[in-house]
Each structure stands twice: as structure tokens, then as C-alpha cells.
Amino acid sequence: MLNKKNKTYYICVFFFCLFVLFLYGPTFTIVLLSFQGPDGGLTFPLNGVSTYWFEELWRGGSVVDIGSAFKRSIILGVIVMVLTVLLSVSAGLAFRKKFWGSDTLFFATVASLIVPSIVLSLGIALQFRLLDDFTKWLGSTFDINYINEFFQTTLGMFTSGLGAQLTWTLPFGLLIMFAVFNRFDKSYEEAARDLGASPWKTFKEVVFPLIAPSIIGIALFGFTLSYDELARSSQVMGAGNTLPLELRGLTTTVTTPVIYALGTVTTFVSFSVIGISIACYIWLKRKRG
Amino acid sequence: MMKLLKLKPSVGLLSIPYSIIFIFFFFIPLILTLIISFWDYNEYSIIPDFIFENYAYIFKDCLNFEKDICVTFKTYLSTFIFCFITWFFTLIIGFFVAYFLAFYVNSVTWQIVLFLLCTIPFWTSNVIRMISWIPLLGRNGLVNDFLLSTGLADGPQEWLLYSGFSIVLAFVHLYTLFMIVPIFNSMMRIDKSIIEAAYDNGANGLQILWNIIIPLCKPGIVIGSIFVITVVMGDFITIGIMGGQQIPSIGKIIYVEMSYLQLPAAAANAVILLALTLLIIWIMTKMIDIRKEL
Numbered sequence: 407m408l409n410k411k412n413k414t415y416y417i418c419v420f421f422f423c424l425f426v427l428f429l430y431g432p433t434f435t436i437v438l439l440s441f442q443g444p445d446g447g448l449t450f451p452l453n454g455v456s457t458y459w460f461e462e463l464w465r466g467g468s469v470v471d472i473g474s475a476f477k478r479s480i481i482l483g484v485i486v487m488v489l490t491v492l493l494s495v496s497a498g499l500a501f502r503k504k505f506w507g508s509d510t511l512f513f514a515t516v517a518s519l520i521v522p523s524i525v526l527s528l529g530i531a532l533q534f535r536l537l538d539d540f541t542k543w544l545g546s547t548f549d550i551n552y553i554n555e556f557f558q559t560t561l562g563m564f565t566s567g568l569g570a571q572l573t574w575t576l577p578f579g580l581l582i583m584f585a586v587f588n589r590f591d592k593s594y595e596e597a598a599r600d601l602g603a604s605p606w607k608t609f610k611e612v613v614f615p616l617i618a619p620s621i622i623g624i625a626l627f628g629f630t631l632s633y634d635e636l637a638r639s640s641q642v643m644g645a646g647n648t649l650p651l652e653l654r655g656l657t658t659t660v661t662t663p664v665i666y667a668l669g670t671v672t673t674f675v676s677f678s679v680i681g682i683s684i685a686c687y688i689w690l691k692r693k694r695g
Numbered sequence: 696m697m698k699l700l701k702l703k704p705s706v707g708l709l710s711i712p713y714s715i716i717f718i719f720f721f722f723i724p725l726i727l728t729l730i731i732s733f734w735d736y737n738e739y740s741i742i743p744d745f746i747f748e749n750y751a752y753i754f755k756d757c758l759n760f761e762k763d764i765c766v767t768f769k770t771y772l773s774t775f776i777f778c779f780i781t782w783f784f785t786l787i788i789g790f791f792v793a794y795f796l797a798f799y800v801n802s803v804t805w806q807i808v809l810f811l812l813c814t815i816p817f818w819t820s821n822v823i824r825m826i827s828w829i830p831l832l833g834r835n836g837l838v839n840d841f842l843l844s845t846g847l848a849d850g851p852q853e854w855l856l857y858s859g860f861s862i863v864l865a866f867v868h869l870y871t872l873f874m875i876v877p878i879f880n881s882m883m884r885i886d887k888s889i890i891e892a893a894y895d896n897g898a899n900g901l902q903i904l905w906n907i908i909i910p911l912c913k914p915g916i917v918i919g920s921i922f923v924i925t926v927v928m929g930d931f932i933t934i935g936i937m938g939g940q941q942i943p944s945i946g947k948i949i950y951v952e953m954s955y956l957q958l959p960a961a962a963a964n965a966v967i968l969l970a971l972t973l974l975i976i977w978i979m980t981k982m983i984d985i986r987k988e989l
Contacts, residue, residue, distance in 0.1 A: 414900060422809070425792055433827050496709040500706055511710060511717065520922065521925075521972070526725070532958060533723055535958070536727065573721050631818070634820040636822060650820060654822050669823040673823055677815075
């Protein structure tokens with residue numbers, strides 16, 4: 407049998423370890439280098455060990471306003487997470503039966519994952535540009551004071567930016583729901599219905615507890631993918647940049663380990679979120695027995 | 696439409712919020728891109744029109760075979776090469792990682808743990824994962840230190856970073872997961888008794904791999920390939936950062952044209968990129984039914 411512990415087995419184990427090293431090694435190096443001494447540079451050796459670059463990052467030092475970019479990213483991430491969970495769970499429920507347009511919507515979901523991000527980013531930017539022009543035209547034609555004086559753009563983090571990120575996170579959410587419902591035992595639901603439960607009550611008392619662990623997974627995708635999203639939102643964030651956008655700019659301008667310190671902090675945030683999600687998932691699974 | 700209007704509330708209505716997002720942020724933007732690719736523009740604004748100049752400009756000199764290959768074809772060629780090399784390495788590595796997880800890890804718990812171990816980096820920042828290669832591959836990086844101290848090289852190797860090599864490395868680093876997940880999914884569906892039967896009939900490991908596992912993994916391989924190829928086709932960030940902003944890509948052409956507000960020109964490039972991507976996907980999906988794989 408294949409699972410016999412023969413030579414191939416050990417080659418595979420070795421290969422897998424090598425792959426994990428390849429995955430995590432580089433990140434580990436920058437975490438190490440972010441503790442570089444004040445005189446240290448972008449590469450090894452470590453010139454002493456200090457938290458100097460974290461303090462530098464905290465002070466804002468040579469870097470643009472990282473604090474507010476960080477805050478913006480977290481807020482947007484949470485909003486995207488909540489919307490991803492709500493919209494993909496409800497759409498997932500709808501998809502259990504065929505409905506008008508379900509095939510088109512499924513096609514759009516898959517297409518959204520594979521359409522080049524820059525194309526979609528451009529499209530959304532164009533759309534909001536036209537929307538701006540239209541708003542200004544409305545303002546001047548109907549002499550609407552508010553628009554003429556204050557209106558600048560509809561492009562922004564919580565309009566176009568949010569939408570662009572949702573086209574990336576929602577498909578993951580819906581595909582997770584598909585995977586859940588494909589393996590879902592309908593007899594529990596039928597039992598609840600036979601006992602006279604309303605559709606809402608059936609969902610709340612039976613379906614939801616069963617799919618709750620998977621919803622944690624959807625939330626995890628929603629937050630982390632938004633928090634790190636770059637390509638799709640690159641053209642549509644408006645005035646305020648998110649952390650990944652700032653980071654990309656910094657790769658060409660910053661030449662001190664402060665960028666590693668920032669990398670360590672963002673990676674730490676991501677890992678915390680992942681850790682919490684996994685813990686919640688396990689807890690929910692256990693609770694269910 | 697009639698079904699939607701029935702008075703009895705249907706569970707299908709729950710898909711409306713999701714649909715609205717896709718209508719507003721997916722369908723309309725793509726349609727607008729197609730329309731605006733035929734518009735005219737000047738330094739300040741885009742002008743409604745129906746002209747083919749944006750497309751003509753992209754293929755300028757492309758049909759003149761006496762001259763060198765035109766910029767557009769050159770860029771696509773370079774992108775295709777990146778696609779192919781990245782696809783090759785992600786497929787080989789992804790397949791064997793999935794193979795190990797599916798057939799050599801016996802306990803389900805360990806399977807989940809190791810699978811998560813492969814997935815976690817996907818949830819962290821891509822930019823950070825790219826710049827984390829700098830201390831390793833840079834002129835004073837670990838690899839060069841090693842090569843110099845062991846005498847394997849006379850001077851610092853410049854091709855390690857900001858080169859085609861580092862771009863492919865970063866792609867493989869970032870996107871092998873896109874291969875692992877669907878291939879692993881296909882492998883987990885393989886009925887173990889088929890393998891037992893083949894083994895009992897005297898097939899060796901290699902024969903089982905070639906005649907049973909690979910054919911049954913075809914859907915997973917196709918899905919993974921679609922992901923990897925499309926993500927490389929449209930890339931401008933990885934090629935930008937890992938190529939030191941020196942290596943062209945279609946995504947970058949679009950990006951630069953946008954920053955100069957040449958929006959209709961960018962739109963025309965986007966339409967061609969999208970059409971090519973869809974063509975590739977269409978050819979690949981001819982082989983499988985994606986919906987059955989979830």
C-alpha cells in the first residue's frame with residue numbers, strides 16, 4: 407500500500423519539510439531582521455539586537471503616516487468581513503435551489519476570482535469617474551448648491567474600495583458555502599420542518615449551528631484577504647491608502663529595517679487573526695460534539 | 696423574472712444582496728471598460744466616441760514583419776513565458792505536496808494541521824512575502840554570502856534579485872497554494888480501494904501514480920492551472936516589486952496608462968488581456984465541469 411513507510415515516504419516527508427521551509431523561511435528572516443540594532447542594515451549580519459526599528463515605526467519617523475493606514479485597513483477589513491459573511495451565507499442558502507439567474511451568478515462568482523485584478527480595478531475606476539461626471543453635471547444643470555460647492559468624488563475607501571474588495575472575498579465565501587451544503591445532511595432540517603418549525607426557526611436552531619464553524623472560515627477569508635488586498639483596490643481607494651498600498655510604495659523608497667518592522671507587525675496581526683479563527687473553529691466543533 | 700415576482704417569498708431572494716454587488720462592481724465595470732475602450736481622450740478628459748485608434752495604437756508596427764517584434768507582442772511573449780515557467784513549477788511542487796498530504800498522512804487531524812500549515816501564508820500579506828526575499832537574494836544577502844564564502848562565485852550574483860528569476864520565485868512562493876488546494880481536493884475523492892486493487896494486481900507505485908492518480912486528478916490540475924495562469928497573466932505588482940520595476944507586463948502597461956489618465960487606452964489593453972485570459976480559461980474548462988468539483 408501507499409502508506410507503507412518505505413523510501414518514497416521519507417523522500418516525500420523531506421520534500422514537504424523543504425516546501426514548508428520555503429514557505430515560511432523568508433518571512434522568518436524579516437522577523438529576525440526587524441530586531442536589527444540601530445546601525446543595522448537591510449541584510450545580515452545582525453548588528454546587535456534591539457527594538458529600535460519598532461520604536462522608529464511607532465514614532466512615524468521616516469515613514470508616511472502608517473498609523474492611520476493601519477487603522478483604515480483594520481476598519482475596512484472588519485466591514486468586508488461582516489459583509490462577506492452576511493452576503494455569502496445568504497447567497498449560499500439561495501443556491502441550494504435553482505433560482506432565476508443562478509447560473510449567471512455562479513459564472514460571475516468564478517469569473518471574478520480569475521479575471522485579472524487590474525482589469526476590474528480599471529473598470530470600477532472608470533465607473534466611478536463617470537458617476538462623478540454625472541453628479542457634477544446634475545449639480546450644474548439643476549443648480550444644486552451642495553454638489554457645486556462640496557462635491558469632489560464618489561471614489562473612496564467605503565464605496566469603490568469596498569466594492570472592489572468584495573468581488574475578491576465574496577467568491578471565496580460562496581464557494582465555502584457550496585462545499586458546506588454539498589456535504590450537508592438534509593434530514594436534520596426535514597426533521598425540524600416536520601416538527602413544525604418555521605423556515606427562520608429551522609435556520610436559526612438547526613442549520614446555523616451546523617454551519618457555524620464554516621462561517622468562521624468565511625470570516626477569516628473576508629478579513630485577511632481584505633487586509634492584504636492590493637491589486638484590485640489599487641486604483642479605487644481614493645484619497646486614503648490602505649496598509650498594503652502604503653507598503654508597496656515603501657518598497658521603493660525605504661532603505662532601513664523599519665520596513666521589516668512594519669512587515670513583522672502586519673504579519674503578527676494576520677497570524678493573530680488566523681489563530682483566533684482556528685481557535686473559534688475548534689471550539690465550535692467541540693461544542694457541537 | 697416571473698418567478699421572482701411571485702408573491703410567495705422564495706429562498707432565491709436571499710441571493711439579491713450578493714447579486715447587487717456583482718452587478719454593480721463586476722458586470723457594469725467590465726461592460727464600461729469595453730465601451731470606453733472605443734472612446735477618445737485628451738489630457739483632461741475622456742470623450743464619448745466610437746473609434747478604433749486605441750486598439751490600432753496597441754498593434755502599431757505589429758504586422759510589419761521587417762521590423763523587430765513590436766512592444767505589445769514582446770510584452771505578451773514575456774508574460775506567457777512567466778506563465779509557463781510558473782505553471783510548471785507550481786504544478787510539480789503543488790502536486791507532490793498534495794500527494795504527500797492525501798496519501799502519506801494517515802491521520803485526519805495531521806492532514807488538517809499540515810494543510811493549514813500550507814494555507815496560512817495565503818492569509819498574510821503578499822507584499823511582505825515578496826520583500827522578505829530581499830535579505831536572502833540581495834547583493835549582500837544570505838545566498839550571495841554563502842556563494843562567496845564557499846568560493847562558488849567570484850562576485851555577488853546580480854541575477855538573484857530584481858530579475859526574471861526572482862519574479863518566478865515569488866510567483867511560485869505565492870501561488871503554489873492555488874495548485875495544492877484543488878489537486879488535494881481531487882485526490883481526497885479518489886476511492887482508496889481502486890488503488891488497493893491496482894496494488895493487489897501488481898502495479899507498482901509509479902504505475903499507480905501515472906495510470907490512476909494523475910488521470911483522476913485532472914480536474915484539480917485544470918482548476919489549479921487556471922488560477923495560476925490567470926493570476927500571472929494580469930500581474931503587475933509581483934513583476935513590479937520583484938523585477939525592480941524594470942520588466943514589462945500587460946498589467947503594468949494598463950497601470951501606467953491609468954496613471955497618465957489615458958483611460959480609453961488602458962481600457963483597450965484591458966479588453967485584450969481579458970479576452971485572452973477568457974480564451975485560455977475556455978480552452979481549459981472544455982476538459983472539466985467545475986461545478987462538480989466543489
